[in-house]
Amino acid sequence: xxxxxxxxxxxxxxxxxxxxxxxxxxxxxxxxxxxxxxxxxxxxxxxxxxxxxxxxxxxxxxxxxxxxxxxxxxxxxxxxxxxxxxxxxxxxxxxxxxxxxxxxxxxxxxxxxxxxxxxxxxxxxxxxxxxxxxxxxxxxxxxxxxxxxxxxxxxxxxxxxxxxxxxxxxxxxxxxxxxxxxxxxxxxxxxxxxxxxxxxxxxxxxxxxxxxxxxxxxxxxxxxxxxxxxxxxxxxxxxxxxxxxxxxxxxxxxxxxxxxxxxxxxxxxxxxxxxxxxxxxxxxxxxxxxxxxxxxxxxxxxxxxxxxxxxxxxxxxxxxxxxx
Numbered sequence: 001x002x003x004x005x006x007x008x009x010x011x012x013x014x015x016x017x018x019x020x021x022x023x024x025x026x027x028x029x030x031x032x033x034x035x036x037x038x039x040x041x042x043x044x045x046x047x048x049x050x051x052x053x054x055x056x057x058x059x060x061x062x063x064x065x066x067x068x069x070x071x072x073x074x075x076x077x078x079x080x081x082x083x084x085x086x087x088x089x090x091x092x093x094x095x096x097x098x099x100x101x102x103x104x105x106x107x108x109x110x111x112x113x114x115x116x117x118x119x120x121x122x123x124x125x126x127x128x129x130x131x132x133x134x135x136x137x138x139x140x141x142x143x144x145x146x147x148x149x150x151x152x153x154x155x156x157x158x159x160x161x162x163x164x165x166x167x168x169x170x171x172x173x174x175x176x177x178x179x180x181x182x183x184x185x186x187x188x189x190x191x192x193x194x195x196x197x198x199x200x201x202x203x204x205x206x207x208x209x210x211x212x213x214x215x216x217x218x219x220x221x222x223x224x225x226x227x228x229x230x231x232x233x234x235x236x237x238x239x240x241x242x243x244x245x246x247x248x249x250x251x252x253x254x255x256x257x258x259x260x261x262x263x264x265x266x267x268x269x270x271x272x273x274x275x276x277x278x279x280x281x282x283x284x285x286x287x288x289x290x291x292x293x294x295x296x297x298x299x300x301x302x303x304x305x306x307x308x309x310x311x312x313x314x315x316x317x318x319x320x321x322x323x324x
Contacts, residue, residue, distance in 0.1 A: 004030065011050070020059050023050075026067055028069065040077055044070060048088045055095045064142035067092050071149045081154050081163060089150050090169045093143050102136045133177060140173065161189045161226055168192055175199050180206075188222045193235045213251040218286070220255035225293040229262045254280055263299045270299060 002010075007030045014023035027050050032041045047070045054063035067089065074081065081089075147170050154163035161167070171186035172195070175313035180203035188198040200219050205211035216239060236256055237302035241248055243256050252278040274281065274291065280285045 004034070008046075015050075015053060018057075020054065020062055024054075024062050024065065024318065027066065031069065031073070035073065038077075040073065040079055042104070044085065044088075045078070047073070048092070048228065055092065055099075060096045060139045061142065062141075063092060063095075064146065068142060068146040068149070071146045072254075075149070075153050080289060082152065085154070086163060086165055089147065090165065091306075093147055093169055093173070096139055096143065097173055097245065100136060100139075101130045102177075103130055103132050137177060138282070143174070144170065164189055164191045168195070171195070175202075178206075184219065184222070187254055188219070188226055188228075191228075191231060193223075193231045193238060197235060197238050211227045211251070213249045214284070217251035217255045220259060221287065221290040221294070224262055225259060225290045225297070227297045229259060229298075232259045233263065250277065250280060253277075262294065265298060268297045270295070 007026060011023045011026050011030070014020075014026065027046065031043045031047060034040075034046070038250070047066045051063040051070070053064040054066065071089070073079065074085065079085070136145075143238075147166060149168070150167045151162035154166060167186045167188075170188035171183045171190055174183035174186065175198075181201055183199045184196065184203070187199060190196070196219060199217050204215040207215070216235075220232050220235055222231075223235060232255075236243060236252070236259060239252065241252055243252070248256070252259065254273060256257070257273040257276075258270065261267075261273060
């Protein structure tokens, strides 16, 4: 049986000879051997090392496959996602889309690079490395897969929604390719409300909807629905509005009152807000579902609103029937 050093020497030789597929098969064989001996740290370092090498060789798919094995190894052997592991997951994930210039065919063929994530190398040294957006998304499929796997694995009592750093990096990628809904869906869990607001503002600017304030309301409801009242209020404070103004736009009024009711755990205020803004709630079928989740998180110990004397059910026209 070959020693580990001999195995690694063979892998390095194959990479120099551009035999990338063969080298990857030998990497996976070595990892299985090391894992059987419970050498998990060494296994992870080897997978990370060769992922970086493949990235430098522009073998993006192979690098993604190695990092998928990386996350599977963590899952299989219950390896905690410490800071070093999280940083390695993020480093490899960010590399392809921040080093490849892509042509957005929906924008007259213009090159789009996210200046917040792209390195100088991506805009200067790689000007000949231009692909279309669909190709970039195809490359990133495997990276998104392993990142989602890592997020699911990272869920814990302390972080029931998964690691916020991993959510943030996934949200940044979706923002980079103008997938605003997916970007928002991850950034809700990232604890980075400034970046979330940046995404919502750009999404709002590109939309033909007349009232962009509903974009803000949805973000506030989503934050409340994941139990993050602190960041819901921070998000509202970041808006260019005086929250004490009686002329505040109705969607912002609703979000502000709901946030207040959740912060002070005032169920009567929550019910009153739903009654007052029932016409607004009717505008989007997603709102009742979000309100149901908010009720379950902040007011689960309160009596059923539909059994109260104020006939809450009829007041909001069965919209919150899911609250039962």
